[in-house]
Every structure is written in structure tokens, then in C-alpha cells.
Amino acid sequence: xxxxxxANLFDLIAARARAPEKLALETADATALTYxxxxxxxxxxxxxLVALGVRPGDRVAAxxxxxxxxxxxxxxxxxxxxxxxxxxxxxxxxxxxxxLGDAEPALTLCRPEWLERVRALALKLGLRRxxxxxxxxxxxxxxxxxxxxxxxxTVKRASGDLAAxxxxxxxxxxxxxxxxxxxNLASNALTLIDCxxxxxxxxxxxxxxxxxxxxxxxxxxxxxxxxxxxxFMNKFDPDAVIAAMPGATSMMxxxxxxxxxxxxxxxxxxxxxxxxxxxxxxxxxxxxTHHAWRERTGFSILERYGMTETNMITSNPYDAERRxxxxxxxxxxxxVRIAHPDDGAPVRAGExxxxxxxxxxxxxxxxxxxxxxxxxxxxxxYFITGDLARVDEQGYIHIVGRAKDLxxxxxxxxxxxxxxxxxxAIEGVLESAVFGVAHADFGEGVTAxxxxxxxxxxxxxxxxxxxxxxxxxxxxxxxxxxxxSLPRNAMGKVQKAALREAYKDIxxx
Ligand code: AMP
Numbered sequence: 371x372x373x374x375x376x377a378n379l380f381d382l383i384a385a386r387a388r389a390p391e392k393l394a395l396e397t398a399d400a401t402a403l404t405y406x407x408x409x410x411x412x413x414x415x416x417x418x419l420v421a422l423g424v425r426p427g428d429r430v431a432a433x434x435x436x437x438x439x440x441x442x443x444x445x446x447x448x449x450x451x452x453x454x455x456x457x458x459x460x461x462x463x464x465x466x467x468x469x470l471g472d473a474e475p476a477l478t479l480c481r482p483e484w485l486e487r488v489r490a491l492a493l494k495l496g497l498r499r500x501x502x503x504x505x506x507x508x509x510x511x512x513x514x515x516x517x518x519x520x521x522x523x524t525v526k527r528a529s530g531d532l533a534a535x536x537x538x539x540x541x542x543x544x545x546x547x548x549x550x551x552x553x554n555l556a557s558n559a560l561t562l563i564d565c566x567x568x569x570x571x572x573x574x575x576x577x578x579x580x581x582x583x584x585x586x587x588x589x590x591x592x593x594x595x596x597x598x599x600x601x602f603m604n605k606f607d608p609d610a611v612i613a614a615m616p617g618a619t620s621m622m623x624x625x626x627x628x629x630x631x632x633x634x635x636x637x638x639x640x641x642x643x644x645x646x647x648x649x650x651x652x653x654x655x656x657x658x659t660h661h662a663w664r665e666r667t668g669f670s671i672l673e674r675y676g677m678t679e680t681n682m683i684t685s686n687p688y689d690a691e692r693r694x695x696x697x698x699x700x701x702x703x704x705x706v707r708i709a710h711p712d713d714g715a716p717v718r719a720g721e722x723x724x725x726x727x728x729x730x731x732x733x734x735x736x737x738x739x740x741x742x743x744x745x746x747x748x749x750x751x752y753f754i755t756g757d758l759a760r761v762d763e764q765g766y767i768h769i770v771g772r773a774k775d776l777x778x779x780x781x782x783x784x785x786x787x788x789x790x791x792x793x794x795a796i797e798g799v800l801e802s803a804v805f806g807v808a809h810a811d812f813g814e815g816v817t818a819x820x821x822x823x824x825x826x827x828x829x830x831x832x833x834x835x836x837x838x839x840x841x842x843x844x845x846x847x848x849x850x851x852x853x854x855s856l857p858r859n860a861m862g863k864v865q866k867a868a869l870r871e872a873y874k875d876i877x878x879x
Contacts, residue, residue, distance in 0.1 A: 377529035379552045380448035382560075383594045384409065384524075389570070394594065395438040395602045396573075398610070401507065403438050405597070408445065411515065413522035415446030418514035419477065422499050426451030426525050428476035429535065433457040433466060433488075435481060436604045437505040439512070440580045441590055443479065447533075448552075451525035452476075454534045455547070456581040458860060463487060469537060471495050473547060473737065482509040505604065529553035535737050536583060536678045539859055547737030548679045550587075557730040558681035559591035561701050565685055566647060566672070568620075570597035575614050575621035577606040579860055583678045584652045589622045612636040620647040625655040626862035628671060632662050642667045649674060651682075652861040654769060654787070656801070658794065660694035673697055675769065679746075680753060681731040684767055695791075696766040697759075704729040707752065708759055711773055714748045722760045722785060724773055726752035758785065775866050777806035777814050782844045784816050786866075789845055793818055796836045798826030803856050804847065805866045809877040815848040817876060819869055821855055828852055849876055 387394075390406030403411065424430060430452045432443055440456075447454040455473050457466065459481065466488070470478060475497065480488040482502040489500045502509035507516075527533075533555055535547040562568070574593045578585030593600045601614045608630050611621070628650060631637050648663070651674045663671050675697035676682035683706060686698030700706035708723040709716060717723035732753050735743035746754050756773045770785040777784040786804035793802040800821045809815035822828040830850040837846055851873060857865040 376524070376526035377531070377552050377556070378448060378451075378524055378527040379533055379556045379591070380412075380445055380524050382556050383445070383591075386595050387597050389597065392570075392597070393599045395441060395600050397438060397602050397604075399506075401438045401505070402602075403442075408438075408442065410520045411439075411442045412445035412449060413520055414515045414518040415442050415511075416449040416522040416524075417518035418511060419446055419450045419452060421514065421518070422477050422501065424450055424452050424476045426527075427453065427532070429453045429455050429473045431455040431457060431470060431473060431475040431478040432503075433459055433461065433478070433480050433484070434503045435459055435505045436580050438602055439503055439505075439507065441594075441602075442515070443503070444580075444586065444590070448527075449522055449524045451527055451531070453532045456534070456536065456586060458579070458581045460860065463491060467491055467495070468545070470497060473535060477501065479503045479511055485510070527552050529556075530734065532734065534586075536581075536586075538678050539861075539863075546739055546742060549734040549737055550681075551734050553730055554681055554733060555587055555591055557703065558701075559587070559595050561703055561731075562588065562592050562682060562685075563596050565688060565701060566592070566620075566649065567688055568592050568596040568598060572596060572598035572620055573618045574598055574600050575603070575611055575618045576600040577603040577611055577627065578622060578624070582652070582861055583676065583681065584622065584624070584861065588649075588651070588676070588682060606630070608634045609636075612641060615641045616644055619645060620649070621645070622649045622651075624652045624862040625650055625659060626653075626858070628655065628659050628663055632659070632666065637666055639666075639668050642669060645669065647672060647688075651675060653863045655694075656794065657694035657791075660692075670694075675757075675767070677755060677757075679733045680727050680755065683725070683727050683731070683755070686766075693762075693764075693766045696762070696768050698767065699765055700727075700767075701731075704731055705752075706767070708761055708767075709748075709752075709754075711758075714750075714752065714754075720760055720762070722758050722770055722783075725755045725757045725759050725767070725769075727755060728752045772866075775805060777804070777816050779806065779809070779814050779816050779848075780812045780844055784845050789816060789818065789841060789847065792837060792840050793820060793833065793847075796833060798823055798828050799833070800824075800826075801856065803864045803866060803869055805869050805873075807849075807870060807873055807876050809848065812848075815877050816845060817869075817873060818847040818850045819853045819856060819873075820850055821853055849873075851876075 501511040674685035686692040806814035
């Protein structure tokens with residue numbers, strides 16, 4: 371790329387959009403936006419940012435509810451050369467204090483009802499500006515948008531300039547800010563558009579949150595750069611998704627969405643007749659869910675894998691077999707290797723190792739944590755994801771769990787996924803989570819939390835008996851806890867750290 375050309379992601383979006391009157395964001399309320407309106411409103415919002423003192427490279431924190439204005443703010447940040455820092459609205463004021471203190475945003479956008487308390491917090495932290503933005507174009511920032519001029523000259527950016535900082539969910543230690551560049555986001559979106567065949571004829575159901583990489587970057591960037599329409603839902607509501615399907619072509623969701631939709635009587639082949647693609651990611655999709663979906667709808671869900679730091683890494687194929695329980699192959703342009711966790715040396719074919727990744731998709735490091743960043747990269751530039759996987763004979767990647775969730779019992783490695791798959795196959799089991807708990811004899815004891823299907827009467831003993839002979843003895847759980855549900859975060863990921871904490875004393879006499 372020549373030095374004079376800008377690598378601003380916004381320019382890529384604007385260059386691809388050819389129909390200003392076409393809906394970019396369709397909504398059930400009055401906040402829908404055509405491409406023309408989205409570009410005008412984002413120009414106004416970019417003016418408002420600049421007027422509030424935001425300069426290129428400054429951070430803009432946004433803890434606001436999902437609405438089309440989140441997309442407006444995201445584009446305005448790109449246009450003004452600012453760095454977007456989206457935050458889950460579930461975060462408390464104490465959590466917000468950490469993020470704002472760490473990122474030092476030039477501007478914070480919050481919900482209108484939080485304006486006073488966030489302003490008080492900003493004052494305490496010595497931060498400059500706080501404005502509010504509500505879901506109905508209300509709040510002080512909405513007023514600033516409405517009053518601003520409708521044309522804005524997008525700031526030039528180099529490919530390595532930051533576009534966003536996304537804080538990782540941080541199940542252990544401090545949450546880290548993953549610095550994502552314009553190139554990271556642009557390259558990944560273009561790759562996904564190609565692999566998943568997105569075009570301007572697509573109508574994508576978008577029920578995901580927009581503070582996370584999945585809803586914000588995978589869905590929004592892919593749809594906008596394709597010139598497609600998003601059916602933008604402020605939250606996941608199975609009735610609304612089923613109602614939207616006949617007029618949609620595609621959907622992106624987390625496994626929990628698919629499980630909830632399978633419970634809906636309205637899901638059938640007729641409802642899906644106009645659809646071409648269902649994508650799942652952010653947490654493992656059970657093979658059982660994949661099979662049940664295919665039986666009901668005729669569609670194989672396309673499972674992909676990625677993380678905040680790397681954008682998307684692998685995907686099942688569009689044209690060839692989508693193998694249940696796998697995350698497919700490395701995306702074009704992305705190098706993936708399965709390495710020995712200790713030294714990064716390649717493992718033998720078929721063995722479990724840690725997924726390491728290199729490519730234009732991989733982030734620029736953790737915000738103000740150079741040492742932490744250095745620890746997570748190998749000397750040859752590969753990022754250590756911390757996910758354990760093996761590759762099967764046809765090259766499909768099977769994720770077996772997070773390295774930190776690996777259970778080492780009596781010196782043997784136990785991969786939770788393998789034990790969970792056996793437990794899930796037992797009659798009456800809805801789902802399970804396997805984790806390690808300190809054990810005086812074994813170091814760690816394999817422990818299982820099991821959720822029964824409605825109406826099923828399961829006991830610890832019944833599960834242990836059913837597992838007898840199906841797993842090597844060292845892999846079998848020492849204790850099984852029957853629970854009503856598993857702790858999950860907003861993306862549907864099971865929080866194993868919470869389980870380890872809750873049952874940490876289970877093997878103490
Ligand atoms: P996040 O940074 O919140 O997107 O979380 C990334 C993590 O989610 C990865 O490191 C994986 O552990 C997990 N993950 C994402 N997609 C999948 C998938 N398809 N199957 C299994 N785990 C996944």
C-alpha cells in the first residue's frame with residue numbers, strides 16, 4: 371500500500387457501498403438506517419467527537435445499550451481516527467473504573483441514566499469528557515450528533531494504526547485491552563466475506579451483542595463491507611428471530627442461540643426456506659446441536675473459531691463437509707500450528723497441542739502491558755491462543771479446551787471436552803462441564819457439573835455407573851455435582867473459573 375493511501379477501515383466500507391438508499395440496518399423501531407443515512411449520521415457523529423476534543427489516536431469508551439447508534443459511533447470513531455473501546459453494559463461502576471482508568475479515554479459515552487455517576491467517576495479519574503447516548507437517539511451525544519454538519523473528511527490512517535481496544539473477559543487476573551488495528555479488522559472481514567460468500571443480496575439476522583468481537587466485527591464489518599442489510603435486533607429473542615427468518619438469508623449466533631431456537635416450535639424447513647447460512651462461534655457448538663439443527667432445518671451450521679486478540683482464525687468450509695464438533699481449517703492468509711505448550715515445538719500428527727496463530731488478523735498487543743504481550747508470543751511471531759486442539763486426518767481442527775482448563779490428575783492430562791462428550795451422551799443429561807479441583811492424592815480431581823434434562827432424575831451414582839468402562843479410570847470424574855444450569859457469560863461461554871471456585875473444597879475432608 372502506498373504511503374499516501376489511507377488504510378482506514380471506514381474507506382473500505384464506504385468504497386464498497388454503492389446504493390445509498392439501501393437499508394444497512396433494519397430495525398423494528400424508528401432507528402433503521404439506509405447506507406446513505408448511516409454515512410451521514412456517522413459524519414455528524416465524527417464532527418461531534420472532534421468538537422468534544424477527540425483527536426486521532428484518542429480512545430472513545432462506549433458503555434451503551436445496543437442500538438443502531440452503536441454502529442454510528444463505531445464508524446464515527448474510524449472516521450475521526452479515534453480508537454473505540456466498547457464495554458458491556460453489565461459492567462458495574464467499579465469495573466468501569468478499572469477500564470476507564472486503564473484506557474484513559476478522551477471521551478466516554480454512557481447510558482443517559484448513568485450520566486451523573488459516570489461523570490463523577492471521570493472527575494475522580496481526571497478524565498475529560500462524558501456524554502450520554504440512549505437507544506432512541508436520546509442523550510447529550512445524540513443532541514451533539516443532530517446539531518453537527520453532515521459532511522466529514524475521514525482521517526487518514528496507516529494499516530497499523532489502532533481502530534479499537536477490546537478488553538478480554540479476563541477470567542483470571544486483570545482484564546487486558548487487546549489493541550486491534552485497521553488492518554486486523556479489514557483483512558479478517560474481507561477473508562470472511564470471501565469464505566462465507568457474503569454479497570449485497572444478503573440479509574443478516576444480527577441478534578448478538580455489539581461490545582464483543584463477534585457481533586461488532588465479524589457481523590457488522592462483514593455485512594457493511596458486503597453492502598448487505600443487517601436485521602438488527604437489540605437483543606436475542608427467539609420469537610423475533612423466527613419471525614425474521616423468512617425474510618433473511620443468514621444469521622450469526624453463539625451456540626446458546628441455536629439451542630434456544632431448537633426449543634421453538636416455529637423452527638422448521640419452511641421457516642428457513644430463504645436462508646443460506648447459519649454461523650456459530652464464540653463457544654463450542656455441541657455435535658448434538660449441529661445434528662439436531664440439520665434434522666429440523668436441513669442446514670449444517672457453519673462453526674468457526676476465533677478470539678478477541680486474533681479475530682477469526684478457522685472456519686468450517688462453505689462448500690465441503692462441515693464437520694460437527696470441529697472448527698474446520700485455518701482461514702486463507704492465516705497461519706495456524708498446533709504446538710507443544712512448553713516450547714512451541716510442533717506436536718506429532720493427531721496429538722493435542724496449543725493453537726498458535728500468525729497473520730494480518732493478529733492484534734498489536736495488550737494495551738500498556740508490554741511484558742504480558744511478550745509472554746503470549748513466540749520468538750517467531752506466533753500468538754499463543756491458549757486453546758488446546760488436535761487435527762484429524764482430514765485436517766479438521768478439534769478444540770479440546772483451554773490450556774488453563776486442562777485437568778492434570780495423578781500426572782495424567784485429562785481434556786475436559788472428552789469427558790464432557792461421554793457424560794453428554796448419557797440418557798437424561800442436557801449438558802455438562804468438567805473441571806479440576808485440588809485433590810490431596812491426585813493433585814487435581816476430575817470434577818463434573820451436570821445439568822439434567824427437564825424431568826430426568828439423575829444422581830451422581832447413576833452417572834458414575836453409566837460412565838463405567840467408557841473412560842480410562844484416570845479420566846473418570848471423582849465427583850459429579852448435579853446442577854440446574856452452568857454459569858455462562860454474555861457470549862454463552864461456560865465459566866469454568868467460577869465452577870472451580872464454587873467447588874474448591876469438595877475434596878477436603
Ligand atoms: P473471546 O476472546 O471472548 O472471543 O473468546 C475467545 C475464546 O472463545 C477462544 O480462545 C476459545 O476458547 C473460545 N471459542 C471461540 N470460538 C469457539 C468455537 N467455535 N469452539 C470452541 N471454543 C471457541
